[in-house]
Amino acid sequence: MSREHEWVDEEAGPVVRPYAVARGRTKPTSAALDLLATVVSTGLPAPAKAELGVQHRRLLSYVAGQTRPVAEVASELGLPVGVVRVLLGDLLEHGLVTVRPPRDKAATPTESLLQEVIQGLRAL
Template sequence: MSGEHEWVDEEAGPVVRPYAVARGRTRPTSSNALDLLATVAGTGLPVPAKAELSAQHRRLLSVVAGQSRPVAEVASDLSLPVGVVRVLLGDLLDHGLVTVRPPRDKAATPTESLLREVINGLRAL
C-alpha cells in the first residue's frame, strides 16, 4: 500500500477499511486499559527509527500533540472507529509516543451536595 490515499471523491474519503488501518488487529498490543474516557496525550518524544508508523498513526499523534484528550474524542476527530484508535494507540504506547491516564475515579469527584454548598456559600458572599 502506498503512502497516498486513493480517493473516490471528496465526500467518500479514503478507500481503506478500518481493519486495514489496524493491520487486521482487533486489540491493542499494550496491556494498558484504553477506556473511552481515558485521556491520551503525546509525550513529545521523537519517533524511534524502528517504529513503523502509518499515516493514521501520525494523524493520531498530531491530534494529541500538546493536549490531553479522551479516547472517544480522538476517534471522533480522526473519523475512525474506537476499536481502530485503540489499536493505533497501543502501537504508540509501545513506542513511548503517548501517555494514557485512566478516567477519574467516580469516588474522587465531588458530590452534588458538596457542589451545592459551595455555590450557596459563594452566593452568600
C-alpha cells in the first residue's frame, strides 16, 4: 500500500487533520499569499533540503504551467485555504512557485458594470 493511501479511509475520506498536513503551522511564511494572489510553478527542481510531502507535490502539479488563484487551488485540492497558504509558503521559500499579488482594485470592474453585464446576459 502506498503511503498516500494510508491516510485515507474509503468511507470517511482523509483521516489526517489539516494541522497535521501543515505540520502544526497555521500561518504562511509569506504575507504575499492573499486569497486572490495567483501562483504558478517555477519549474525548478526541489532542493535536496526540501522536505516536501504528498500535498506539496499535489499542489505543485496543480499549478504547473498555469497561473491559479490561491482560493481556486484550495478548492480544487479539497484542502482548507489556511493549509494551502502554509504549503504554498513552503514552496515559495524553496523557489518552487512564484506568487503574484491580486490585481489593483482600481483595475477591477465596478459593481454597476457587473450589474450591467448580468442584465445583458439575462436579456439574451
